[in-house]
Amino acid sequence: MSLDEIPLTTLHGDPTTFGAYADQVKLVVNVASRCGLAPQYEKLEALQRTYGDRGFTVLGFPSNQFLQELGSEEAIAEYCSATWGVTFPMFAKTKVNGRSQHPLYAELTKTPDASGKAGRVTWNFEKFVVTPDGSVHRFRPTTEPDAPEIVELIEGSLRS
DSSP: OOGGGOEEEBTTSOEEEGGGGTTSEEEEEEEOTTSTTTTHHHHHHHHHHHHGGGTEEEEEEEOOTTSOSOSSHHHHHHHHHHHHOOOSOBBSOOOOSSTTOOHHHHHHTTSOOTTSOOSSOOSTTOEEEEOTTOOEEEEOTTSOTTOHHHHHHHHHHSOO
């Protein structure tokens, strides 16, 4: 299955596919409301506001696999909106590892990070930049969303 064919469900329960964002530079992030890295939401939203009208989007995937996400999609939506002013697309709770791993993460985690390590998502806020040509670039949770290597990748992949 190609990345674009992978079915997704929005935080509000609407069906879509990864392909709905095919022409955009995508920053895919597994998020968690009660994680110490949650302040990264602010930088994710800043990227969305800076580049959103130029063919970029953050795609947020709440996950409770590290036991730090709120219980319901409604609570997650309220938290993200009220606390961080999130405007980027958010999706239903997603398993990023294990036997019930979402097909999107099954594909994304095949990509190695800068040190050559592929495999399991290590923690909340792991980032994957997927460019319109389908190439995937992986960044570990402690890499800030506005790190130079991420910003350069986004800017270099945007439509002119």
